[in-house]
Amino acid sequence: MHETAFQIFVNALLANNFVLAMFLGLCPFLGVSGKLDTAFPMGVATTFVMLVASLCAYGLNLLLSAFHLEFLRLISYIVIIASSVQLVEMVLKKYSPTLFRALGIYLPLITTNCAVLGVALFQTSREYDLLQSVTFSIGGGAGFTLALVLMASVRERLTLSNVPDLAQGTALSLMLAGILSLSFMGFAGLGG
């Protein structure tokens, strides 16, 4: 692994965008991307959880490897993620109750967002050091937010346009996501 932190960041943000190229975190991507005002906070909340989870996972992995308990990795990661989601939930509830209500069920569901667990698993399997892990999680989170915001903006415009009944709903969102994903392929090789 000779990647610099900058390369990791650009890769996670654009070329290997979590949502559009690696298919991580599709549930919130399709679920919350209806409106721009919820999409952005959702992205930021997820990014924060990713950062916390990545830091904890890094420390935990050191501990587990020291005691040769690698088989407990998955279980302990998921517990860490669940607790950091709980933390974000409490903070949001205290400081921004409106946002808390707007995100609704999707907030606790960050726990089962594969993007978050994905960050923890990928940084372990790629053997990133602490700085690399942190940039990877921030880049991934920023990429997730970017995809969510792009998708929400397009979908907001689509509500005004005349779409055939047949394609209404998920089929339309998937086709949109496909086109977005196609355009993100243009970034391939950017991070070198």
Added chain:
Amino acid sequence: MSAAAPQTWDEFMEGVWKQNPTFVMILGMCPTLAVTVSAVNAISMGLATLLVLIASCGLVSMMRKVTPKEVRIAVYIVIIATFVTAVDYAIQAISLALYDALGAFIQLIVVNCIILGRAEAHAAKNPPMPAMINAAGMGVGFTIGLLALGVVREILGAGTLFGITLFGAGFQPWVIMVLPPGGFFVLGGWLLLFSWMARRKQRALTVGSDHA
């Protein structure tokens, strides 16, 4: 027993057809789109999920009376993670090539919403046997969904099916189909097809009742 059999069958078929996790409930999208670049990958992913689903729903259902309500989600997640770890190691032992192809997505079965959804919505309220049958139906439905995507993407994107070349040398593979955008397009296409079929059926029904 004969009276119970049709009901059991219904329970099983509900997951396979009426509430198909992929096409009707749109759950578990991440593995659905990520691993379906070939039919073999799709089937293996489906089977792995099926195993975890049956085992964890069975255990959740057995423990439903001793699980405190407040911490139930945490309990479910730990149960699921345990089985996923087992499946992960099993696949690694059986076929390393397959393990590399599926990558992190085996471990990501933990966060597959289908499993947690089934545990919460069905297994937590029913005795082990029906819970496992329901889980099996969901798992089979999920596998069928994955296979439907995997087959289309492999044929279009690589010109093969289960690794067997289908077309002559003149075939120009539609590479985009095995790349990420293809996953979105194929799933979108299937959904369009299903909604068109449902529309046609509905129209046939209303026309039929008009005549009657």
